[in-house]
Amino acid sequence: MVNLSVNLEINLAGIRLRNPIVLASGILGVSMSLLKRVEQAGAGAVTTKTITLNPRQGYANPVFVDLEYGFLNAMGLPNPGVDYFVREFFEGCERLNIPLIVSIGGGSAEEFYEICARICKCPMDAVELNLSCPHAKGYGLEVGADPQHVYDIVRRVRKCFSNKPIFVKLSATVPSIVEVAEAALKAGASGFVAINTVRAIAIDIYAKKPILSNVYGGLSGPAIKPIAVRVVYELYENFKNVPIIGVGGVDSWETAVEFLLAGARAVGIGSAVVRRDLEIFNEILEGLKRYLEVEGYDRVSDIVGLAHEVV
Numbered sequence: 229m230v231n232l233s234v235n236l237e238i239n240l241a242g243i244r245l246r247n248p249i250v251l252a253s254g255i256l257g258v259s260m261s262l263l264k265r266v267e268q269a270g271a272g273a274v275t276t277k278t279i280t281l282n283p284r285q286g287y288a289n290p291v292f293v294d295l296e297y298g299f300l301n302a303m304g305l306p307n308p309g310v311d312y313f314v315r316e317f318f319e320g321c322e323r324l325n326i327p328l329i330v331s332i333g334g335g336s337a338e339e340f341y342e343i344c345a346r347i348c349k350c351p352m353d354a355v356e357l358n359l360s361c362p363h364a365k366g367y368g369l370e371v372g373a374d375p376q377h378v379y380d381i382v383r384r385v386r387k388c389f390s391n392k393p394i395f396v397k398l399s400a401t402v403p404s405i406v407e408v409a410e411a412a413l414k415a416g417a418s419g420f421v422a423i424n425t426v427r428a429i430a431i432d433i434y435a436k437k438p439i440l441s442n443v444y445g446g447l448s449g450p451a452i453k454p455i456a457v458r459v460v461y462e463l464y465e466n467f468k469n470v471p472i473i474g475v476g477g478v479d480s481w482e483t484a485v486e487f488l489l490a491g492a493r494a495v496g497i498g499s500a501v502v503r504r505d506l507e508i509f510n511e512i513l514e515g516l517k518r519y520l521e522v523e524g525y526d527r528v529s530d531i532v533g534l535a536h537e538v539v
């Protein structure tokens with residue numbers, strides 16, 4: 229287990245995390261009992277799968293391709309809808325002892341507001357707006373690429389969540405990440421999650437057609453890590469005091485450190501949990517702690533953004 233002589237605690241827009249390693253959205257975040265396992269595995273916070281207003285079946289198979297260097301998925305945001313979610317997460321007796329970030333997705337500001345109206349009184353710590361999923365028609369990136377839409381959505385959500393952090397999950401594939409981020413902040417966002425999967429295609433060379441039923445999917449895992457680090461770096465460069473959860477290809481303590489140095493205050497893990505299971509949390513925490521000790525830092529927060537100081 230991790231020896232706590234080095235302080236791994238971080239403050240994320242007013243939420244205290246015991247350590248900066250967070251479960252990313254879409255991975256195990258579908259039931260309270262699975263999230264409880266992630267808590268026991270050592271995570272500092274957990275994010276739910278994206279919840280929409282109405283239940284969604286998702287796309288037909290195939291929805292997932294395992295590439296050597298990452299995964300390509302087009303699940304199509306399958307989820308049981310917000311009413312079921314509230315019953316599953318908040319009406320049972322199980323509670324988490326670490327912060328719970330609820331990811332939500334809608335096709336318009338009004339739809340986001342409707343979801344928020346149903347969850348804002350629930351015992352959750354922050355909301356994450358999925359404005360970046362690259363394959364769900366009418367959702368995610370289709371509403372999140374336009375700074376004006378982003379502004380309208382965040383403003384509407386802020387009306388419901390007057391005193392809880394709002395994180396906006398961003399895509400790397402927008403013309404200007406800084407413009408989208410600025411619009412979100414102007415409307416009242418508290419921080420960013422960067423990045424979602426990257427729109428991509430894989431082709432079956434014998435069937436001579438795209439593998440995914442939806443044709444387009446989202447690429448995750450090691451293949452997107454340098455892109456995610458670039459986005460985090462760019463966000464930190466422009467908005468130094470705004471907390472960032474860096475996500476994309478983190479599969480070791482070394483990659484987690486890279487994100488922290490680029491400016492992420494916390495680091496999300498997605499594909500590596502699918503690939504390696506829950507021991508990845510403790511492995512990253514042990515390595516991070518050793519790194520901080522060897523490099524002579526008392527607190528993990530001391531290394532956030534350090535890569536900017538030497539350039």
Ligand SMILES: Cc1cc2nc3c(=O)[nH]c(=O)nc-3n(C[C@H](O)[C@H](O)[C@H](O)COP(=O)(O)O)c2cc1C
Nearest residue numbers: 252253254278358423424448449476477497498499
């Ligand atoms: C199978 C799968 C499902 C995902 N579902 C969601 C989702 O519901 N909402 C969301 O915002 N991101 C979702 N993501 C994106 C991840 O949260 C993360 O941003 C992305 O995979 C990059 O991180 P990684 O390389 O660690 O996986 C999903 C990713 C995968 C692989």
